[in-house]
Amino acid sequence: MDESDWEATWQEHASAFDRVRSVVLAVPEPQPAEWIADHARVAESTARDHLDRLADMGVVTSHATDGGTAYGPDPAYVRFREIRELTTEYDSDALSEFVVDLKESIAELREAYDADTPADLRAAAAEPGVDAEEARAMARAAGDWEHYAYRLSLLEDAITRYDEYTASNVPA
C-alpha cells in the first residue's frame, strides 16, 4: 500500500513525542536513537531529545552497548502502568477472581506439557526428536506461561496495595 497514507494519519494524530514514546515502549530489545527515529518518523535529533526526556521521566531506560547508547522501556514503569490500569478499571474482588483464572490457566499448561516452569518447557522444545511444529507449539505455550506468570505478579501487587494505589492522598 501507499506508505505515506498511514504515516500521514499517524503524524496528524500523534505528536513526535508520542510516536517516539510508543515506538520505544514497543521494542523487544533496546535500540539506538537512530533506529527509533526511523520507526517513529522523526529526525534523529528529535528522537534523542525525546528519549532523554523520557529517560528523565523514568519511562525509558538507556543501555550502554558496543554500538553506543540503546533505549528500551523501563521495566518498572511498564509494570506500574499495567498495575494502575488494573486498579483503575476493576475493584479488588474482581482482581481476586482474575488471580483464580490465571492460576487455572497456568495449571493447565503445567499439566498439558508435564513441565514445572516455562524454562523447562523451552528446554523440552529444544530436545532432539521434537519436530518443528511441536517445538513451535511448545515455544508458544512457554510464552503464554511467562505472560500469565507476569500478569499474576501484577495482580498480586495490585491486590496487596489496592488501597494505597487508589488513595486520594499520598504521603509527602
Added chain:
Amino acid sequence: MIDALRRHPVVTAARGQPPSTFTEVSATLAPHRWGYDTADATLRVTWQPLDQPEFAFHYSEDSFDCGWHREPNPHVDGDAHYQERVGTDEYRYEPIRFDGETAPELTWEVMERLRKRLDGR
C-alpha cells in the same frame, strides 16, 4: 498497541481481554467517523512476541469480517495475509506485505488499510 489504538480517531475504547489473562486487545470502533455506517464494529488484536512476532488485527461488523494477519497459515505463501468473508461464506485470502515493523506502526498501517477497505464497500 493498546496505546496506539486508543489514540486513533476511529477507536472509541480499547481493553485487554479477557481481563485476567489479557491475551488479546478488543477495541470498539466508530467507522461513521470515516463516513461508513455500521453498528457494532469491533477490532480484535492478538500479538505473539516471538523472534518474528505473529499477530492478527481482525475487524468485525454485522455480516462482514476481515483481518490483516501475520502467522503461519495454509492459505497463502508466507505468513502475512489479508482475509475477508461476507456473512458465513468461506474466507478469501491474499498474500500481503506489511510496511511497518513495530506494534504502533502496524496499528496505524492496519487502521489505514481498514479505512480503505470499508471505503470500497
